[in-house]
Amino acid sequence: MERAPAVRCRGITKYFGDVVALDGVDLDMPRGQVHGLVGPNGAGKTTLLGVLLGLTVPNRGSLEILGAPVDRVLAVPDGVGGFVDGPGLYPSLTARQNLAAVARLRGRGIDQGSEVDEALEQVGLVDVAGDRVRGFSLGMRQRLGLAAALLTKPRLLVLDEPSNGLDPVARRHVHRVLEGLAAQGAAVVISSHQMDDLAALCSEVTLLARGRVVFSGSVGKLAAESGRLAYRVLTSDAATARRVVAETPGLDLVPDRHPSRPDEGAVVARGQVSAVDDLVVRLVGAGVAVRELGPLVPPLEAAFLTLTGAEGALAEVGAP
Numbered sequence: 001m002e003r004a005p006a007v008r009c010r011g012i013t014k015y016f017g018d019v020v021a022l023d024g025v026d027l028d029m030p031r032g033q034v035h036g037l038v039g040p041n042g043a044g045k046t047t048l049l050g051v052l053l054g055l056t057v058p059n060r061g062s063l064e065i066l067g068a069p070v071d072r073v074l075a076v077p078d079g080v081g082g083f084v085d086g087p088g089l090y091p092s093l094t095a096r097q098n099l100a101a102v103a104r105l106r107g108r109g110i111d112q113g114s115e116v117d118e119a120l121e122q123v124g125l126v127d128v129a130g131d132r133v134r135g136f137s138l139g140m141r142q143r144l145g146l147a148a149a150l151l152t153k154p155r156l157l158v159l160d161e162p163s164n165g166l167d168p169v170a171r172r173h174v175h176r177v178l179e180g181l182a183a184q185g186a187a188v189v190i191s192s193h194q195m196d197d198l199a200a201l202c203s204e205v206t207l208l209a210r211g212r213v214v215f216s217g218s219v220g221k222l223a224a225e226s227g228r229l230a231y232r233v234l235t236s237d238a239a240t241a242r243r244v245v246a247e248t249p250g251l252d253l254v255p256d257r258h259p260s261r262p263d264e265g266a267v268v269a270r271g272q273v274s275a276v277d278d279l280v281v282r283l284v285g286a287g288v289a290v291r292e293l294g295p296l297v298p299p300l301e302a303a304f305l306t307l308t309g310a311e312g313a314l315a316e317v318g319a320p
């Protein structure tokens with residue numbers, strides 16, 4: 001059983017009236033990893049997370065969680081924790097009282113003292129443990145929701161936009177918690193619109209569009225499938241660099257449409273990674289120093305725009 005993936009969806013379909021929110025989703029999510037769900041607004045991410053949390057019953061398809069088939073009933077499957085659409089919290093109770101309430105409700109042996117303190121510590125809320133949640137910011141509520149989920153020691157943790165409202169320090173904190181959980185063998189599934197979060201955290205991502213899986217696999221594979229990206233190259237000699245780009249097979253020189261970053265020495269070249277490798281070798285051979293080199297649009301974002309049919313947005317940044 002432990003060998004089974006954390007999640008196995010086959011043909012999961014969900015309608016809301018005439019709207020097809022999920023349209024035959026086949027998906028495996030392994031244990032011991034953070035798996036990202038990404039897609040445009042209305043793609044079906046929250047609906048899928050709701051199915052995993054037992055909040056939404058699909059119309060068709062089969063679901064296995066942690067090796068066990070899930071019945072078509074509204075119930076949190078064993079070993080699963082998390083939340084969608086924000087954590088459910090009691091505003092008039094303090095952070096510690098909220099967690100103690102979770103411990104009592106979901107309990108089975110959760111210590112209302114030490115384990116609650118440990119969860120508060122993990123999400124960095126010890127200093128405000130005695131404050132009422134009514135006065136909490138969005139980011140503090142998000143972290144308290146995460147602490148509540150951690151208390152139940154989930155083997156599958158499901159979170160909708162976990163970085164929503166977090167400042168950079170809190171965001172790092174949450175990343176560490178999620179990575180730690182995955183390192184201990186749990187599966188973590190998050191949805192996010194923040195590509196840098198997904199790139200930093202996720203071993204694998206699933207891209208949903210109009211309720212269908214359009215890609216599922218490693219971030220590296222997704223970037224490779226996005227094809228020819230535009231790279232900005234800052235060198236010691238722009239004129240020679242332009243000539244070398246023009247001479248390098250598989251590369252096109254494209255206008256830098258980022259006038260807000262006026263680097264006289266920068267050129268923008270579009271092509272596969274292998275052609276860009278070749279360019280660097282040729283530049284050095286021509287006595288031109290490469291000072292900076294990077295994709296104009298991060299590969300994950302480029303893949304998102306390409307695979308969801310939003311190439312127009314890519315064209316705006318010189319990467320058609």
Ligand SMILES: Nc1ncnc2c1ncn2[C@@H]1O[C@H](COP(=O)(O)OP(=O)(O)OP(=O)(O)O)[C@@H](O)[C@H]1O
Binds near residue numbers: 045
């Ligand atoms: N309870 C509901 N009743 C009716 N329609 C719904 C309901 N929940 C979701 N939908 C519809 O199902 C589709 C998928 O919605 P969902 O919230 O899963 O998308 P999402 O990818 O999470 O979007 P976002 O990025 O905006 O959060 C949308 O067309 C949405 O309007």
